[in-house]
Amino acid sequence: MKLQFLLSILSACCLLSGLDSEEPKVIGSHDTITAAVGEDVILPCHLEPPFDVHNLTVLWKHNGAAVHTYKSRGDNLDAQDKSFKNRTLFFHGEMVNGNISLKLFNVTEQDKGVYTCVVPRLDSQVRKGNVTLEVVPKGKEEEIEDDPTSGPSTDENNLSTAHIIGITIGVIAIIVIVIVIVVKRRRGQQEENPDDTVL
Missing domain, CATH: 2.60.40.10 (Immunoglobulins)
Structure with missing residues (x-):
C-alpha cells in the first residue's frame, strides 16, 4: 500500500515536470x-x-x-x-x-x-x-x-532548466523505486527463511 502511494506521488511529479517542460x-x-x-x-x-x-x-x-x-x-x-x-x-x-x-x-x-x-x-x-x-x-x-x-x-546543445529538472526527478524516482524493491525482496526473503537470519 505504501509502495503504491509512493509510486503515485513520483508519477505525478514526473508528469507535472514533463507538462511544464512542454510549454x-x-x-x-x-x-x-x-x-x-x-x-x-x-x-x-x-x-x-x-x-x-x-x-x-x-x-x-x-x-x-x-x-x-x-x-x-x-x-x-x-x-x-x-x-x-x-x-x-x-x-x-x-x-x-x-x-x-x-x-x-x-x-x-x-x-x-x-x-x-x-x-x-x-x-x-x-x-x-x-x-x-x-x-x-x-x-x-x-x-x-x-x-x-x-x-x-x-x-545550443545545452538542455533547458525544465528538461534538467524533469530528468533529475525521473532519475531520483527510478533510484527510489529500485531501493524500495530491493528492501521489499530482502524482507520477503527474511520472512520466508527465519532460520537463516538467526545464527
Whole structure:
C-alpha cells in the first residue's frame, strides 16, 4: 500500500515536470550577434519546444520602435519604423517549426542594441526573447572572426532548466523505486527463511 502511494506521488511529479517542460517559450539569443556595417544579419529567435506560430502575431522591436510585425498570416508593416523600411525579412515557411528569426539587410550603425521578439498571445509564461546586435565598422569583422574569445558559444546543445529538472526527478524516482524493491525482496526473503537470519 505504501509502495503504491509512493509510486503515485513520483508519477505525478514526473508528469507535472514533463507538462511544464512542454510549454512553448520564446527563446532569443544569449550570445551577442555581430555584424559589420552594410552586411545582412539574422537575429535568431525561436520557440522551444517547436510550436507553429503562423496563426499568431509576432512583433520585433528595437528601442521601442516597430521593426517588423507579422499578423493575420502575413507581414503587417504599416507601423514599421521608417529606418527599417525594405530592410527586414521574416522566414514565413519556418514559422510552423517555431522559427521567428528576423533577417535585417544592410546593417547600419544605428541598428546596434537590443532587439525583442514578442508573441503576445502565446499561451506561455515566456512570450518574449531578446537579441543583442553589435555593429562594427566594415573591415573589423575579420578581426572579430579571428578572435577565439568572441563569437557565439555552442550552448545550443545545452538542455533547458525544465528538461534538467524533469530528468533529475525521473532519475531520483527510478533510484527510489529500485531501493524500495530491493528492501521489499530482502524482507520477503527474511520472512520466508527465519532460520537463516538467526545464527
